[in-house]
Amino acid sequence: MTPFRFSQRLFRWFCDPKLHPSIEGDLLELFEEQAKTKGQQKAKWQFLWEVVKLFRPGIIKSFTGNQRLNQLGMIKNYFKIGWRNVMNQKQFSGINIIGLTIGISACLLILCYVYNELSYDKYHSNLDNMYRVLHFYGDSETPAAEDYQVWGSAPAGPAMLGEFPEVKSFCRFTSPSILLLENEQKKFQEDNLLFADSSTFQLFSWRLLVGNPMTALVEPNSIVLTQSMAVKYFGTVDIIGETLVADHEEPLKITGVMEDVPPQSQMTFDGLISMTSFYNWRPGIFSNWGYVDFYTYLLLNENASIASLRAKNNLIYEKMSEIEKHLLDYEPMKGAYLHSVAARQPGDIGSISNVYMLSFIGLFILIIACVNFINLATARSVERAKEVGVRKTLGALRHDLTFQFLTESMLIAIFSSLLAVGIVALIVPYFHYLVGKPIAFEGLLTTQYVTIYAGITLLIGLLAGLYPAWVLSGFSPSQVLKGKFKSTRSGTQLRRSLVVFQFCLAIILVIATTVVYHQLKYMQNKDMGFTQDQMVVVDFGWDNVVQDRINLLKHEYLSHPDVVSVSASRAVPGDFFPNAGTGIENPFGEIKYHAPAIFEIDADFVPNFDIKMAAGRSFSRDFVNDSIESLMINEAALSLYGYNSAKEIIGKKFSQWGRKGKIIGVVKDFNYKSLHAKVEPLSLRFGQNRDLRRIAIRVNSNRMQETIAELQLIWDNLVPQRPFNFVFLDQSFNQHYKSDVRFGRLFGVFALIAIFIACLGLFGLTVYATEQRAKEIGIRKVLGASIPRIMSLISKEFLALVLVAAIVAIPISWYGMHLWLEGFAHRVTLTLAMFAISVLSVGMIAISTIGWQIFATARRNPVDVIKDE
Numbered sequence: 001m002t003p004f005r006f007s008q009r010l011f012r013w014f015c016d017p018k019l020h021p022s023i024e025g026d027l028l029e030l031f032e033e034q035a036k037t038k039g040q041q042k043a044k045w046q047f048l049w050e051v052v053k054l055f056r057p058g059i060i061k062s063f064t065g066n067q068r069l070n071q072l073g074m075i076k077n078y079f080k081i082g083w084r085n086v087m088n089q090k091q092f093s094g095i096n097i098i099g100l101t102i103g104i105s106a107c108l109l110i111l112c113y114v115y116n117e118l119s120y121d122k123y124h125s126n127l128d129n130m131y132r133v134l135h136f137y138g139d140s141e142t143p144a145a146e147d148y149q150v151w152g153s154a155p156a157g158p159a160m161l162g163e164f165p166e167v168k169s170f171c172r173f174t175s176p177s178i179l180l181l182e183n184e185q186k187k188f189q190e191d192n193l194l195f196a197d198s199s200t201f202q203l204f205s206w207r208l209l210v211g212n213p214m215t216a217l218v219e220p221n222s223i224v225l226t227q228s229m230a231v232k233y234f235g236t237v238d239i240i241g242e243t244l245v246a247d248h249e250e251p252l253k254i255t256g257v258m259e260d261v262p263p264q265s266q267m268t269f270d271g272l273i274s275m276t277s278f279y280n281w282r283p284g285i286f287s288n289w290g291y292v293d294f295y296t297y298l299l300l301n302e303n304a305s306i307a308s309l310r311a312k313n314n315l316i317y318e319k320m321s322e323i324e325k326h327l328l329d330y331e332p333m334k335g336a337y338l339h340s341v342a343a344r345q346p347g348d349i350g351s352i353s354n355v356y357m358l359s360f361i362g363l364f365i366l367i368i369a370c371v372n373f374i375n376l377a378t379a380r381s382v383e384r385a386k387e388v389g390v391r392k393t394l395g396a397l398r399h400d401l402t403f404q405f406l407t408e409s410m411l412i413a414i415f416s417s418l419l420a421v422g423i424v425a426l427i428v429p430y431f432h433y434l435v436g437k438p439i440a441f442e443g444l445l446t447t448q449y450v451t452i453y454a455g456i457t458l459l460i461g462l463l464a465g466l467y468p469a470w471v472l473s474g475f476s477p478s479q480v481l482k483g484k485f486k487s488t489r490s491g492t493q494l495r496r497s498l499v500v501f502q503f504c505l506a507i508i509l510v511i512a513t514t515v516v517y518h519q520l521k522y523m524q525n526k527d528m529g530f531t532q533d534q535m536v537v538v539d540f541g542w543d544n545v546v547q548d549r550i551n552l553l554k555h556e557y558l559s560h561p562d563v564v565s566v567s568a569s570r571a572v573p574g575d576f577f578p579n580a581g582t583g584i585e586n587p588f589g590e591i592k593y594h595a596p597a598i599f600e601i602d603a604d605f606v607p608n609f610d611i612k613m614a615a616g617r618s619f620s621r622d623f624v625n626d627s628i629e630s631l632m633i634n635e636a637a638l639s640l641y642g643y644n645s646a647k648e649i650i651g652k653k654f655s656q657w658g659r660k661g662k663i664i665g666v667v668k669d670f671n672y673k674s675l676h677a678k679v680e681p682l683s684l685r686f687g688q689n690r691d692l693r694r695i696a697i698r699v700n701s702n703r704m705q706e707t708i709a710e711l712q713l714i715w716d717n718l719v720p721q722r723p724f725n726f727v728f729l730d731q732s733f734n735q736h737y738k739s740d741v742r743f744g745r746l747f748g749v750f751a752l753i754a755i756f757i758a759c760l761g762l763f764g765l766t767v768y769a770t771e772q773r774a775k776e777i778g779i780r781k782v783l784g785a786s787i788p789r790i791m792s793l794i795s796k797e798f799l800a801l802v803l804v805a806a807i808v809a810i811p812i813s814w815y816g817m818h819l820w821l822e823g824f825a826h827r828v829t830l831t832l833a834m835f836a837i838s839v840l841s842v843g844m845i846a847i848s849t850i851g852w853q854i855f856a857t858a859r860r861n862p863v864d865v866i867k868d869e
Contacts, residue, residue, distance in 0.1 A: 103369030178541030211256025290581020372761030409465020529670025600687030629661025
């Protein structure tokens with residue numbers, strides 16, 4: 001029955017030695033009495049409270065003796081001795097410095113990436129009050145967040161401004177896809193222009209270099225160019241009043257030049273055309289709730305509540321008579337890039353889960369580097385034991401020794417941090433090749449981040465050196481100087497535990513990298529339900545001349561011996577497409593309206609892409625009315641309208657964008673977007689020439705470069721006014737996975753870094769272990785042990801630790817990667833082979849790391865290691 005041990009230690013630490021025996025005796029007597037009356041647990045806490053109350057003048061021992069010391073000189077001496085010890089142990093110091101430098105460099109690179117991801121759209125001054133309108137078209141009353149899409153109808157913004165006092169302003173964007181812009185000197189086909197409302201510059205903080213932001217996008221046929229575009233066409237930004245011609249017929253007056261959109265922007269563009277221009281071209285869609293082709297942004301008043309806005313959505317629903325189910329929601333702009341799961345984004349989106357994962361990788365790498373430091377420092381404790389004994393005999397206190405050893409770890413941490421900053425400064429300009437976007441290191445050079453980095457450096461030195469310093473400073477001088485000191489069992493177990501820990505982290509990263517690689521490979525090679533190999537797609541951007549000559553172009557291409565088939569359409573799989581308000585007769589004879597995606601195609605589209613039919617037939621030239629009163633849908637659209645089988649819907653009535661008729665066919669589901677999401681409802685409508693903007697040419701050629709040149713020659717002869725801009729469909733479609741590919745590359749690189757640092761520490765421990773057991777190895781050789789036998793004896797101890805790490809890492813990795821794969825509608829199955837290959841790879845790397853060092857020690861002449869001078 002005793003008090004808390006630490007409470008007694010605390011009392012003995014601050015109490016005057018002259019008063020200590022009598023006061024402690026009184027405290028213990030009081031403790032025993034309270035333990036009998038109040039219970040042992042309450043007595044322990046009461047004892048601690050009494051100790052705290054005794055911490056007062058008159059009882060605290062005097063520390064005046066230490067104040068007479070020259071503290072500055074002592075600190076200088078600490079650093080001098082610390083530097084001397086670092087230089088005297090070049091091998092172990094080098095391992096620690098290399099490990100910490102690489103670890104801190106990797107963390108800084110990850111920090112640059114994370115900082116870049118977190119800074120998206122943060123430059124907008126109205127960001128806190130800006131929201132995006134989300135749309136849902138379907139039967140569910142409570143759709144999931146991922147069922148909404150950012151794309152919606154044009155009337156939504158004006159209706160909200162009129163009905164909701166919370167809305168201060170709104171802005172809409174839509175894309176003309178591709179426009180051919182030209183002036184007297186230059187002509188380019190542009191695919192990164194947007195139509196925008198005149199309120200754009202009130203919501204977004206894009207700065208105009210010339211022009212009035214309040215009026216720049218008011219008048220029809222006006223355009224604002226970015227600085228790069230202005231220089232591209234005119235060589236200067238002073239171009240107010242100049243004119244560009246769009247698609248040979250529409251003059252666009254330049255009313256402003258703005259700074260280039262910052263790279264940390266989800267929505268990027270090269271120019272903005274006034275929305276009134278689009279209204280003049282197609283006025284009917286601005287009152288059509290069923291035409292889905294716009295991104296709408298709201299600016300709310302300062303004290304407006306988004307909850308009250310959601311509560312009044314029914315005021316908007318009543319205006320949507322054309323669509324039976326159209327739900328709205330609102331998404332804050334400040335979290336849209338990283339947190340949004342809605343479909344049809346206006347640009348690339350990031351992933352907060354990827355940011356978290358990479359942050360954890362950086363933390364893992366740093367922990368592994370610190371573990372190396374602790375392992376090597378504690379392993380060398382036997383060598384420094386006599387030093388500690390001598391220092392204590394000469395009067396050094398434990399806290400002095402602790403500070404001495406912490407000084408050494410701080411020196412290594414500071415030196416490693418400075419090296420890391422230099423390395424990162426050199427690497428960052430090339431880092432964007434790995435991440436696929438420009439990464440700025442300058443953003444981390446602010447006073448705030450530099451202060452944080454300095455604090456982290458000191459923390460690394462403290463964490464990496466605290467335990468070794470505590471262990472080394474606690475050696476008993478009498479035991480050490482008598483030569484009775486040796487490495488303890490607890491110290492050995494600690495080092496083994498730390499090796500298991502760091503290799504556990506390394507194996508987790510390798511397994512994760514393997515799974516990510518298999519998932520990316522699966523997505524890029526999975527059958528999409530249509531043919532995309534050697535499919536050449538030409539986008540002519542609504543050019544009237546090309547539209548008038550589509551049949552002639554198709555005929556000429558089909559005469560080429562390498563061309564298999566040709567089709568024309570508004571959209572192709574993986575590309576831009578709209579949604580359309582579509583009413584279809586349900587099994588009860590009622591017309592139900594939804595807004596599935598729409599592909600406007602010709603009669604050759606389905607056979608050209610080798611899309612299979614589930615029921616009915618495709619469009620055919622043999623049926624004249626197909627072009628005006630027929631519609632096809634995919635299997636995913638069946639349940640949307642209440643059908644269980646494809647045959648049931650054949651012959652049912654439909655109404656879509658002013659066209660009425662019957663359903664003639666159902667195509668099998670094909671992944672027209674990407675494998676991230678399940679196949680969504682799709683309608684396929686016969687497109688007239690004015691509805692088409694892409695030609696897809698399926699070729700079969702072993703001389704692709706020559707074939708493309710010949711196809712371009714045919715194009716230039718028939719439609720010379722429009723450039724032959726083409727893409728290969730498989731390469732274009734794979735752009736949907738570019739963020740996944742970047743993430744996989746990042747994961748792989750940093751996983752290799754983690755393994756390298758872990759193996760670096762393993763190598764250091766191997767060097768130390770072989771040095772400590774050199775005499776044992778020599779004796780074994782004298783007694784007849786072979787080199788393979790000696791290598792097996794030593795290496796199996798380390799490989800056993802790797803095996804234990806694998807046993808711990810596998811279930812953790814399985815759980816983590818199972819969660820990650822749930823973000824894909826189509827995904828690989830986790831197999832035993834993935835885990836086995838990863839563990840074997842790490843095991844082989846570990847064997848390679850320690851093998852040659854053990855071999856070199858085993859080959860030494862026994863005489864050289866056994867003799868003792």
